[in-house]
Amino acid sequence: MSAETPPTSQPLVSVDGLEKYFWENDSVLDRLFGDEPVAVRAVDGLTFDIHEGETLGLVGESGCGKSTAGETLLRLQEPTDGRVEFDGDNVYDLEGSDLTEFRRDAQVVFQDPFSSLDPRMTIGDIVQQPLDIHDVGPTDERRQRVRDLFERVGLSVDQLDRYPHEFSGGQRQRIGIARALALEPEFLVLDEPTSALDVSVQAQVLNLLADLQDEFDLTYLLISHNLSVIRHICDRVAVMYLGEIVEIGPVEDIFEAPKHPYTEALLASVPRASTDERERDRQTLAGDVPSPRNPPSGCRFRTRCPMVIPPDDLEIDQEDYRAIMNLRERIERRDISLETVGGDEEFEFTDGSIPPADVDAFVDALRERVLDRELPARHAELVDGALAELASTDWDAAGTQLREVYASVCERDRPDLGEDGHPVACHLYADNECETLENVR
C-alpha cells in the first residue's frame, strides 16, 4: 500500500525460529498402550521481521501453516519453540498488565465473518466489547467511539442495534474490522480477510484496509492464499510451504523475479482474468502437498520440485531425473501394490518372491506401470536392477540401490533462508551450488 521502502529501524514484530506442533496419539490412553505421539509440524521454524507501517504477506496453499503462524504469533496458541518480540518484548514471557497491553496493541481479523461474530449480541455490543473488557473511558465515550468506528468502516450508525445475521458477508467483515480497531492497535493480523467474500465486495474491503492503514499507521500481517490480493496490498511477501518459509522479499521481487521453484509454480498456476490467458505458457505442478506428520527430509518441496538437483557426477536429463525421483519416493514409501502387477496374468508370490524365471517379465510389467517415460539406457538399467529387487519384495534393497546413485543434495540438507534482501531457501541459490545451478539451467 504505502509505496516507500520499509524503514530500517527496529522491527515492530520480530519472529525467531517459531515452531508450533500439534500432537496426535497424545492422550493418557495412548500412553498406556505405548503409542508414540505423532507430531504434526504445522509451523516449523519461521523467522521473519515486520517493520512498522508495512504490510507483510504470508502466502501459501491450504495446510501450509500460515493461519497457525498468525495465531501463534499473537499468542492465541502457545508455541512449541521459538520467540516473538513485539516492540522489543518477548510475547511469550509477558504477564499481567504487560500482556493486557500487548492484547490491546495486537489485534486480529478472522477469515469467516459468519462464525467470528456472536450471533446473540448486537453489532454495537460486539464492537464495544473490547472497550468494556479493557475498561476504556466512561460509557458515553465508549458509545461515541463505536459510532466513530462504524462511520469509519462504512456502516450506518442506525444499524447499531441489529444482529449479525441481518448483514451480508462484506458488512460483517467490516464489523470484524471495526472490532479489531476499537482499541487503537498498532498491529493487525488479517487472517484471510476477504476469502469468504465476493470479488466486488472483496475490493471494497481491500480499499478500506488500505485507507485505514494510512489513517492509523497500522502494521499488517496479511495471511492469504490469494496471490492477487497479496500482490495488491503487501509491501513484502513471505511464501510458505509445509510449515516453512521458502522465500521472502519485497513484493515486486517475489512477483517479477521469483527465485524458489515453488513460488514460480504458484504464480504460474493462478489463472489470469484476461483474454491472453489461454496462450500463456504455464507449467503446472504435479502431485499433492505431502503430510506435515512426516515431512520430506532436506528441502520439503523436493518431492514436487521440477528443478530438483541431480548429483554432480551424474549426467541426466532433468525430466528423467524427476521421474526417477518420483519412483524412488514411491519405493521408499512402499506405495506400489506388487500383487496386482501385470493385470490379468498376475505373478504368483510365494514366500514373498516370484520364481526367478518370471523376474524379467515382472520387471517389464512393473516398469510399464510406474514409469511413463523412456529412460536412457544407462539409467534404465539401474532402475531395472532396483525393480528386480521388488520381485522378492525387498523394498529396502531397491531403495538403497537407487539412493546410492541418485541421492540429491535437496534431500540431504535442509536449505537455509539466506540473509540478504530477498532470501530464498533453495539449494539452487546456495553459493557452493553455483556450478550445479549452471548444469540445471
Place this chain on the structure above:
Amino acid sequence: MTEELLRINGLSTRFFTEQGQVNAVDNFDLRIDRGDVFGIVGESGSGKSVTARSIVDLIESPGEITDGEIWYNEPDLADAVREDRPEAVDGTFVDLRRISPERRRSLRGTSFSMIFQDPESSFNPSLTVGEQIAEAVEVQRRASANPRSTRARTRSEEYSLGSFVLSSFLPSKRYVTEASRERAIELLELVGIPDPVERADEHPHEYSGGMLQRAMIAQALAGEPDVLVADEPTTALDVTIQAQVLDLLDELQSETGMTILLITHNLGVIARMCDRVGVMYAGEIVERGTLEDVFDDHVHPYTEGLLGSIPDIEGEAGRLQPIDGNVPSLLDHEMGDRCHFADRCPNAMEDCLEHPPEYDAEGSNDHAVRCVLAAQEYDERRAIPDGYFDETRPAGDKHVDPEDADEGPTVDEPQRPLEEPGGESP
C-alpha cells in the same frame, strides 16, 4: 462448423420460501453450440448454480422451474419422443420440459452430467471410490443395453427386494459387475489418477481434494455425456491443484469434443477455459458473448465493475474500482421491474427504471447486453439522483441465498402482493 446443442428460452426457477418468492433464475435465455465451453460467471446469489441445476433438472422443493423451454438437439431422442409427444419436438430439437420425467431422468449421465463444487461431500464415505464410479458405469451400461426402456433401470434383478434383504446379511455383495469395475479403473486412469488399480479400492477419505475432484470427473464421464455441467469445479482446491484440474478438463474436452457448461465466480478460470461467457446478475444474463467481447469490449457497467474488482497479479498496484453496495435481494416483492443493477450502477439513468431488453452490442454476433447503454450514450442530465434507491430497499441487507432458503417449503403460499417498486418518485 457449429451446431446448436442447447437452446434455452425464458427459463424461470423460483423458490417459495417463508420470506416470499425468490426469483433465483428469471426469464433466462441461453444458446450453447456443440463442443463449446460456455462459462457462466457471477457472484454468489446471482443464480448461476440454480441455472445449472435447472438444466439438469435437479431442482428440489421449495424450488420449482415455473416456466421456460429447454431445447436439446438430439435426433435420436427427437425420433423417440415424436410418437407420443409431437408438441415437444421441433426438427431435431426436443423440449426437455415437456417430455416425461422418466425419459428426462434417462438423459442424466448419458446426455447431461454434472460435477459439483465440493468433492468431499459428493462421495459416499462408506463405499470405495472404484465402486461408486463402477456404479455409475453400471447404470449407463444397463440403460444402453435396453435403450427403449426409459424406466426400470433400477428395477432389474440386482435391485430386487430379495437382493436388498440378502445384502444386509452379506455386506460384501456388490452391485457392480467385473466389466463395470474395469471400466471404472479405465476412467480413473483417464483422469490421471496414478495407480488406478489400487486407488479404486480406496475410500474417499484416502484421497486428497484434487484427486477426489478427478474421481468425480471420472464418475461424470461414465455415461459419455454430451454436456458436462461443472458447478464451481475448482473452488474448493488450491491454486496448484486447480491448475491441474483445469488442464485435465481442457484435455478431456478436446479429446471427447463434449460441451462444457462451466459455472464459476472466478474470472481467471473463465479466461482460462471458455470460448463464450455469460455474466449473470440477479437471475439473468446481463452480458454475453465471446471471451473477447466480455473481457475487452464489455458494455454493461456490472461487467466493468466485476473486472475492475480483481486485483491484478501482474500489473501495478493501483486502487481497486469496486462496485458499491451488495448483491441484491432476489425476493420477488423487493426486486421491482427495473434494471436490477440500477441501484449499484454508477451510470444509472431514468431509462433504467424499466427493465431493459437484450440489446445487440458491438463485437461478435453473439455479443448481447441487457443495458440501455448499448443503445444510447450516458447522459448526465438524465441520471438518477443519489440516494434514490435508499428508500425502496431495506437498510439491512436481506440478501437471501436460494441454497439456504430451504426452510419451510411452503410451496402453495400465495404470492404476496407486489410492493410498489422503485418506479415511483420517493
